Amino acid sequence: MCRVTAVEEDVVARTPLLSAQTADGEVRLTAAGAWTAPNAAELEGLVQGFTSDASEVGVAAIDMGAIEQFDTYGALLLERLLRAWKARGHQMHIVALAERYQSLLRDVHRFNPPPTEAGPPESKVLYAMESLGRGVSNIAGDLVTLVNMVGALGLALMAVLRHPMRFRLTSAVHQLDRVALQAVPIILLITFLIGGIISQQGVFHFRKFGADEYVVDMVGILVLREIGVLIVAIMIAGRSGSSYTAELGSMKMREEIDALRTMGFDPVEILLLPRVIALVVALPLLTFLGSMAALYGGGLVAWIYGGMSPEIFMTRLQDAISLTHFKVGLIKAPFMALAIGAVACAEGLKVRGSAESLGLQTTSSVVKSIFLVIVLDGLFAIFFASIGM
Amino acid sequence: MARSQDTPAIRVRDLVVAFGDHIVLDHLSLDVRKGEILGFVGGSGSGKSVLLRTIIGLLPKQQGSIEVLGVDLDEADDAALHALERCWGVLFQQGALFSSLTALQNVQFPMRENLGLSERLLRDAALTKLEMVGLDARDGDKLPSELSGGMTKRVALARALALDPELVLLDEPTSGLDPIAGGDFDELIRTLQQTLGLTVFMVTHDLESLRTVCDRIAALADGKVIAIGAMSDMRHSAHPWMQSYFQGKRSHMLARVPSMTGA
Numbered sequence: 001m002c003r004v005t006a007v008e009e010d011v012v013a014r015t016p017l018l019s020a021q022t023a024d025g026e027v028r029l030t031a032a033g034a035w036t037a038p039n040a041a042e043l044e045g046l047v048q049g050f051t052s053d054a055s056e057v058g059v060a061a062i063d064m065g066a067i068e069q070f071d072t073y074g075a076l077l078l079e080r081l082l083r084a085w086k087a088r089g090h091q092m093h094i095v096a097l098a099e100r101y102q103s104l105l106r107d108v109h110r111f112n113p114p115p116t117e118a119g120p121p122e123s124k125v126l127y128a129m130e131s132l133g134r135g136v137s138n139i140a141g142d143l144v145t146l147v148n149m150v151g152a153l154g155l156a157l158m159a160v161l162r163h164p165m166r167f168r169l170t171s172a173v174h175q176l177d178r179v180a181l182q183a184v185p186i187i188l189l190i191t192f193l194i195g196g197i198i199s200q201q202g203v204f205h206f207r208k209f210g211a212d213e214y215v216v217d218m219v220g221i222l223v224l225r226e227i228g229v230l231i232v233a234i235m236i237a238g239r240s241g242s243s244y245t246a247e248l249g250s251m252k253m254r255e256e257i258d259a260l261r262t263m264g265f266d267p268v269e270i271l272l273l274p275r276v277i278a279l280v281v282a283l284p285l286l287t288f289l290g291s292m293a294a295l296y297g298g299g300l301v302a303w304i305y306g307g308m309s310p311e312i313f314m315t316r317l318q319d320a321i322s323l324t325h326f327k328v329g330l331i332k333a334p335f336m337a338l339a340i341g342a343v344a345c346a347e348g349l350k351v352r353g354s355a356e357s358l359g360l361q362t363t364s365s366v367v368k369s370i371f372l373v374i375v376l377d378g379l380f381a382i383f384f385a386s387i388g389m
Numbered sequence: 390m391a392r393s394q395d396t397p398a399i400r401v402r403d404l405v406v407a408f409g410d411h412i413v414l415d416h417l418s419l420d421v422r423k424g425e426i427l428g429f430v431g432g433s434g435s436g437k438s439v440l441l442r443t444i445i446g447l448l449p450k451q452q453g454s455i456e457v458l459g460v461d462l463d464e465a466d467d468a469a470l471h472a473l474e475r476c477w478g479v480l481f482q483q484g485a486l487f488s489s490l491t492a493l494q495n496v497q498f499p500m501r502e503n504l505g506l507s508e509r510l511l512r513d514a515a516l517t518k519l520e521m522v523g524l525d526a527r528d529g530d531k532l533p534s535e536l537s538g539g540m541t542k543r544v545a546l547a548r549a550l551a552l553d554p555e556l557v558l559l560d561e562p563t564s565g566l567d568p569i570a571g572g573d574f575d576e577l578i579r580t581l582q583q584t585l586g587l588t589v590f591m592v593t594h595d596l597e598s599l600r601t602v603c604d605r606i607a608a609l610a611d612g613k614v615i616a617i618g619a620m621s622d623m624r625h626s627a628h629p630w631m632q633s634y635f636q637g638k639r640s641h642m643l644a645r646v647p648s649m650t651g652a
Contacts, residue, residue: 036553037500037503037504037552037553038504040504040506040510040514041504041505041506041507041510044506044507044510071553071585072514072517072518072521072553072585073510073514073553076510076513076514076517077510080513100586103583103584104584104585107521107584108517111516111517111520352534353488353532353533353534353535354488354489354532354533354534355488355489356488356489357489
């Protein structure tokens with residue numbers, strides 16, 4: 001039993017928990033005080049001392065009469081003492097253990113801890129190779145899951161196209177509100193700042209060789225073709241992809257997804273499709289807004305920092321960019337959205353029972369979708385270059 | 390024990406707990422005696438779990454006083470509260486096992502944090518606890534998500550008992566268990582209570598466990614304890630809720646108990 005109020009004076013003045021006298025070739029141990037959890041660590045040391053002390057004594061007795069408190073820990077350690085003695089072929093008698101503690105000792109006596117099985121020592125080289133192999137096979141597995149997820153989404157989309165009434169419009173609109181409308185302020189702010197920074201760097205460096213006006217070309221092309229869509233996609237992967245994974249993961253943990261399935265609903269159609277569609281619709285819109293904000297920020301910095309008036313900036317911008325640049329950025333957006341959505345959903349459904357796995361999958365959802373977004377961007381760059389856009 | 394035997398393990402006086410305008414517990418008073426198993430019953434939403442959570446300090450109270458093991462929760466300083474928290478074990482309704490730790494690690498957690506034991510004793514003690522609740526070493530390596538409902542409750546009980554507490558608070562220990570498992574669990578609580586000398590405060594719906602393990606029963610209705618006493622007293626209560634609860638269809642099994650057949 002534990003004590004609510006720690007009685008410090010007791011601890012100082014009390015008799016030792018376990019002491020021994022030898023008389024007539026017989027060891028007599030005397031136990032006293034509280035054989036309880038708070039004293040277990042100290043008691044274990046004492047018991048260890050007596051068991052390792054290999055004196056050749058035949059008979060021993062332990063007097064438990066002076067015990068004030070006794071709990072499972074005390075019983076375990078007493079039992080350990082008895083077993084150690086017995087293992088050496090000696091006997092030990094218990095004297096004067098109070099009746100109410102007997103049953104506890106009997107319970108503990110029945111208990112046989114299985115030996116800790118220590119595996120053969122592993123070679124570090126083998127371990128490193130094994131984890132490398134596992135890593136590679138995991139990457140392959142991830143790819144399969146992703147393709148699977150895109151396939152499942154495609155199937156659900158076909159089913160919905162055949163029976164449009166089955167589409168969860170309310171859910172899709174709700175998700176659209178969350179991933180598009182509510183993301184607008186932060187997207188505008190970030191892209192505005194990025195546009196401003198690019199413009200400042202351009203002005204600063206181009207000025208050295210008198211080419212400051214080319215800052216407009218750089219801002220325009222960079223923002224419309226690459227930075228706008230990339231920044232927005234990365235923001236959305238961190239903002240909405242992670243929340244999709246966490247939502248679906250906790251639904252998975254609470255067996256909500258299983259419940260849906262048993263009621264005859266397809267979780268892909270009900271939960272995943274509206275989310276992914278919302279993303280695919282939202283990302284081009286956000287990319288457009290983001291690009292405009294970035295151009296605005298770039299123009300503002302060019303004016304304030306570079307001394308280029310807005311009229312000149314606009315005129316140069318019209319010369320520098322064409323509709324093609326604008327299209328290149330926007331065409332990429334839905335594909336990136338699909339990648340983010342598919343990764344987020346696949347990772348969400350991979351969540352197992354523990355809180356830890358929820359965190360793990362959410363992290364890996366964000367990391368993988370950002371990685372995929374950048375890989376996609378690279379592939380698109382090659383593609384557009386080869387078709388001359 | 391330095392404290393006298395007649396200090397109740399839990400003493401609740403004039404307790405008022407409300408959520409906004411909704412008064413859940415209305416000047417409730419209750420004593421849980423040392424060494425007894427008190428079953429606490431009441432309709433769904435009557436505030437049984439609220440009382441339990443207020444006693445262990447998870448919910449704020451508006452009025453009244455709570456004394457646990459002789460310590461007034463309002464007057465105790467942090468050190469005393471911390472010491473008190475080591476003296477009670479709580480079994481939550483859903484088990485509340487740490488999902489990223491194995492069953493064995495769950496049981497070891499309070500020991501590891503509080504006692505500073507060697508790895509060997511830690512393992513022995515945790516395995517003993519698991520064995521006490523009827524699980525074996527192989528179950529110890531499982532994660533909570535791999536355990537069945539009954540096993541989860543057992544592991545949670547083993548964790549509640551990890552520090553050999555004086556007082557155990559159980560929130561619906563047998564709910565969600567089949568009658569046989571529920572019966573086993575009741576027996577387990579009874580055995581542990583006798584072996585370890587526990588005081589048990591048990592919120593339950595299970596008439597069978599009220600009948601078999603509880604020394605006394607307290608019934609909660611309208612935010613107050615409307616009756617407290619042995620099972621036979623419960624059946625004589627005139628309160629309509631008590632009538633329907635203890636004399637309802639599902640209570641027919643109580644009639645099997647010879648001492649109550651006269652009722």
